[in-house]
Amino acid sequence: MTQTNVPGMDRGQEAHRIRVRLLVSYVVMIGLPGLAWAVTASMTSTLHATYTHTVNVVDALSTDVVLRTKLMDDEETGLRGYLLTGQRVFLQPYAAARAALPALRRRTETLAQADPQLRREAAVLERRAQAWEAWARQVLRLPRAHGGNASAVFAQQFAGKTLFDAYRAAADRLSGHLALLRRHDLQQGLGALERANTLIGLLFAAVLVLGALIGWQTTRAVVRPLRYLGQAAEAIGRGALAQPVTVRAAREFEELALSMDRMRHQLASQRALAMTIGSTLHHADVYAEFAAHVRELVPYDFLSLALITDDGTTLQTVYATGVAAEAVVSGVRRPLQDDSLCGQLYRSRAPVVYDDVAALPVEVLSGDTRRMAAAGLRAGGIVPLCTSQRVTGLIHVVRAGPDPYTLDILTSLITLAPLIAAALENAHLYQALETTAADLRRSNRELEQFAYVASHDLQEPLRMISSYIQLLQRRYQGQLDARADTFIGFAVDGVTRMQRLINDLLAYSRVGTHGAPLVPTDCGEVMAGVIAALGAPIAETGAHVTYGALPTVLADATQLGQLFQNLIANALKFCTGVTPQITISAKHVPCGHCQTHPASGTGLAAAKPHAGGEWLIHVRDNGIGIDPTCAERIFITFQRLHSRDEYPGTGIGLAICKKIVERHGGRIWVESQPGQGATFTFSLPDADRPSVDSEGRSKGRAA
Amino acid sequence: MNVRPFEVLLVEDNPGDVLLTTEALEEAKLHINMSVVSDGVEALAFLYRRGPYAEAPRPDLMLLDLNMPRKDGREVLAEIKAAPDLRGIPVVVLTTSRAEQDIVRTYNLHANAYVTKPVDLEQFIAIVHAINQFWFTIVTLPPH
Numbered sequence: 098m099t100q101t102n103v104p105g106m107d108r109g110q111e112a113h114r115i116r117v118r119l120l121v122s123y124v125v126m127i128g129l130p131g132l133a134w135a136v137t138a139s140m141t142s143t144l145h146a147t148y149t150h151t152v153n154v155v156d157a158l159s160t161d162v163v164l165r166t167k168l169m170d171d172e173e174t175g176l177r178g179y180l181l182t183g184q185r186v187f188l189q190p191y192a193a194a195r196a197a198l199p200a201l202r203r204r205t206e207t208l209a210q211a212d213p214q215l216r217r218e219a220a221v222l223e224r225r226a227q228a229w230e231a232w233a234r235q236v237l238r239l240p241r242a243h244g245g246n247a248s249a250v251f252a253q254q255f256a257g258k259t260l261f262d263a264y265r266a267a268a269d270r271l272s273g274h275l276a277l278l279r280r281h282d283l284q285q286g287l288g289a290l291e292r293a294n295t296l297i298g299l300l301f302a303a304v305l306v307l308g309a310l311i312g313w314q315t316t317r318a319v320v321r322p323l324r325y326l327g328q329a330a331e332a333i334g335r336g337a338l339a340q341p342v343t344v345r346a347a348r349e350f351e352e353l354a355l356s357m358d359r360m361r362h363q364l365a366s367q368r369a370l371a372m373t374i375g376s377t378l379h380h381a382d383v384y385a386e387f388a389a390h391v392r393e394l395v396p397y398d399f400l401s402l403a404l405i406t407d408d409g410t411t412l413q414t415v416y417a418t419g420v421a422a423e424a425v426v427s428g429v430r431r432p433l434q435d436d437s438l439c440g441q442l443y444r445s446r447a448p449v450v451y452d453d454v455a456a457l458p459v460e461v462l463s464g465d466t467r468r469m470a471a472a473g474l475r476a477g478g479i480v481p482l483c484t485s486q487r488v489t490g491l492i493h494v495v496r497a498g499p500d501p502y503t504l505d506i507l508t509s510l511i512t513l514a515p516l517i518a519a520a521l522e523n524a525h526l527y528q529a530l531e532t533t534a535a536d537l538r539r540s541n542r543e544l545e546q547f548a549y550v551a552s553h554d555l556q557e558p559l560r561m562i563s564s565y566i567q568l569l570q571r572r573y574q575g576q577l578d579a580r581a582d583t584f585i586g587f588a589v590d591g592v593t594r595m596q597r598l599i600n601d602l603l604a605y606s607r608v609g610t611h612g613a614p615l616v617p618t619d620c621g622e623v624m625a626g627v628i629a630a631l632g633a634p635i636a637e638t639g640a641h642v643t644y645g646a647l648p649t650v651l652a653d654a655t656q657l658g659q660l661f662q663n664l665i666a667n668a669l670k671f672c673t674g675v676t677p678q679i680t681i682s683a684k685h686v687p688c689g690h691c692q693t694h695p696a697s698g699t700g701l702a703a704a705k706p707h708a709g710g711e712w713l714i715h716v717r718d719n720g721i722g723i724d725p726t727c728a729e730r731i732f733i734t735f736q737r738l739h740s741r742d743e744y745p746g747t748g749i750g751l752a753i754c755k756k757i758v759e760r761h762g763g764r765i766w767v768e769s770q771p772g773q774g775a776t777f778t779f780s781l782p783d784a785d786r787p788s789v790d791s792e793g794r795s796k797g798r799a800a
Numbered sequence: 801m802n803v804r805p806f807e808v809l810l811v812e813d814n815p816g817d818v819l820l821t822t823e824a825l826e827e828a829k830l831h832i833n834m835s836v837v838s839d840g841v842e843a844l845a846f847l848y849r850r851g852p853y854a855e856a857p858r859p860d861l862m863l864l865d866l867n868m869p870r871k872d873g874r875e876v877l878a879e880i881k882a883a884p885d886l887r888g889i890p891v892v893v894l895t896t897s898r899a900e901q902d903i904v905r906t907y908n909l910h911a912n913a914y915v916t917k918p919v920d921l922e923q924f925i926a927i928v929h930a931i932n933q934f935w936f937t938i939v940t941l942p943p944h
Contacts, residue, residue: 556919560896563920564820564921564924567921567922568820
């Protein structure tokens with residue numbers, strides 16, 4: 098993710114920085130057009146000033162100079178005409194110009210105040226004009242009528258021309274200076290225009306740069322956090338709850354991230370609780386896990402858990418934690434009264450909240466509400482633990498401080514309640530199962546021990562009876578009467594049978610008490626040994642015993658041999674009237690196809706599901722067969738289907754077979770029809786997976 | 801040839817077994833003088849010729865039961881085989897126990913043979929005959 102916590106970096110500081118940067122950008126953005134306006138205004142004012150100067154001063158002065166020069170020309174022309182002709186009529190233009198000039202002179206003087214040089218040059222112009230006019234007035238005082246001669250007039254005229262030329266030169270200099278001023282004004286205006294142009298161009302560039310900056314900043318401050326939050330929301334939606342949601346951005350984003358993180362945390366807590374509690378098998382663990390996780394979902398200062406008995410009459414507090422928890426006596430049972438708060442909850446199955454624990458009856462749920470109030474606890478809520486059938490318990494949360502609970506706050510708890518109920522139910526069932534299993538194991542061990550000790554210790558007195566009856570028979574047969582011989586015969590027979598029964602019982606109990614560890618064992622090898630051991634009866638009956646390839650399985654070789662020997666001997670025994678044909682074969686059944694037979698054993702081992710494959714070993718004969726209705730009975734200790742006269746035996750052989758198979762984690766059954774032979778089948782797990790003996794201990798594969 | 805009878809000491813607490821063994825020996829028709837003691841304490845008194853057994857003969861063979869009151873066969877065996885002048889006497893453990901640990905332990909205590917008493921009388925008699933046959937006609941015993 099793009100944003101992570103930088104150690105040492107204050108998140109608030111960072112947010113402040115971003116805000117300041119944005120603010121500056123906006124201020125500059127607004128300031129730039131203002132600046133542009135100011136530039137334009139300044140340019141306009143400059144233009145206006147130069148224009149006003151040009152029109153009001155320069156142009157007006159220029160006009161004045163031209164007008165004055167023209168009027169001066171009129172004076173000079175009039176004067177000259179008069180002097181040449183002596184006719185007063187020529188002086189008319191001179192007089193007219195003399196009358197018009199003073200106004201112009203005053204204006205020139207005023208306008209020329211704007212500029213020192215102008216003032217100086219206007220003064221020069223004025224002095225020269227006055228010099229000529231002074232000359233003119235002097236000349237006019239010498240009228241031709243007063244006897245002036247022509248040469249004197251010409252001399253006068255020459256002096257006047259010099260003065261007039263000086264005036265012209267001053268007028269030209271002033272005009273030249275005015276032209277300079279005009280050009281300067283124009284340049285100043287143009288310069289202002291150019292400056293404004295450049296400045297506005299620069300401002301435009303600055304706006305562009307700033308716009309880009311703001312765009313980038315917006316991406317950083319808005320788009321990235323948004324994208325990050327979107328990805329985080331998606332991750333939470335997917336159920337990836339490990340990564341905390343945290344973002345360094347504007348406060349609104351940080352707040353959004355914070356609430357998303359709270360949501361993530363709640364979901365993670367709920368899930369953790371669900372997972373932990375689902376796999377917790379003991380009550381105490383369920384309580385502790387629950388209390389620890391709930392703290393993250395619902396704030397509380399006191400929490401208790403009470404269970405309701407199956408019949409709904411009694412409430413028992415089983416767990417309490419937090420403030421005033423010591424006031425709760427765990428395990429105390431209280432009658433659940435119909436009209437009480439808890440009674441109502443039991444019936445309504447709906448959670449309740451209350452504002453003040455002190456307002457509740459003294460005894461509600463878990464102990465003394467007065468003591469809870471005294472400890473500072475106030476508002477609380479009660480959530481029923483519901484299974485599909487009934488309310489099995491109540492969760493009670495109380496907190497100090499003024500904020501009351503709402504059903505909204507309790508939502509997590511309400512959501513989790515069925516889960517807690519199920520977990521408690523599981524723990525309850527598991528405990529019951531464990532107790533039963535332990536009882537069964539103990540009872541089984543005791544029985545086996547008892548059977549072994551009993552049969553062992555019974556041997557001794559039996560040996561005495563047997564030996565002395567035989568001694569009697571040996572020493573005194575024929576010396577007593579025939580009835581005494583019969584009595585002795587029955588006694589010997591009874592004792593012999595009892596010995597056999599005891600020996601069989603001993604063998605049966607030894608399967609459980611004297612078993613060797615299960616190790617990989619070659620069935621073929623065991624089978625060869627068994628056939629050798631049964632050499633005599635096989636030869637006697639002329640039986641054909643055949644077997645194919647047999648697998649290697651996890652087994653106690655001695656017991657496996659006993660199993661084969663019992664099954665084959667059994668087959669030999671029940672083949673009357675025909676030559677016994679006994680076939681032993683093996684078949685592998687892969688995982689998931691393990692055969693379950695209705696006649697299979699009912700013991701724990703037989704009912705165990707098989708995770709891997711297993712071997713099925715068949716022992717088939719062509720004997721008298723078995724009625725299918727008796728197929729289960731024959732595996733029970735001392736159960737016989739025939740009289741001892743027909744077929745000898747105590748009826749323990751197949752019971753031993755079943756016990757051996759079950760100790761090896763397999764099942765045994767028979768398929769048969771009367772007169773059509775019988776097939777005994779037993780299963781053994783694969784040699785490459787751990788098996789379980791009758792004690793329920795897992796036995797690993799031995800080296 | 802040795803003209804004196806073979807001396808056999810039977811250490812057995814069960815009178816029934818004592819009688820059975822005696823009966824079986826009688827049938828063996830061997831020249832055997834059998835002495836019987838009923839526990840380990842008496843057996844050692846007999847061997848060391850203490851108290852009432854001051855005149856007791858040194859046995860050529862001991863038949864020793866394992867489970868007896870006061871001092872059992874294992875203790876007796878351990879003491880005999882630790883005593884330099886007694887350890888030469890052959891000891892056959894004759895017991896009802898088939899327990900593997902008993903068999904291993906008695907051989908570790910240097911018993912000369914371990915025999916389980918059969919339940920069947922015929923077999924018992926046959927075994928007693930076989931023991932006598934083996935120890936008194938086949939084996940050469942140390943001279944007294």
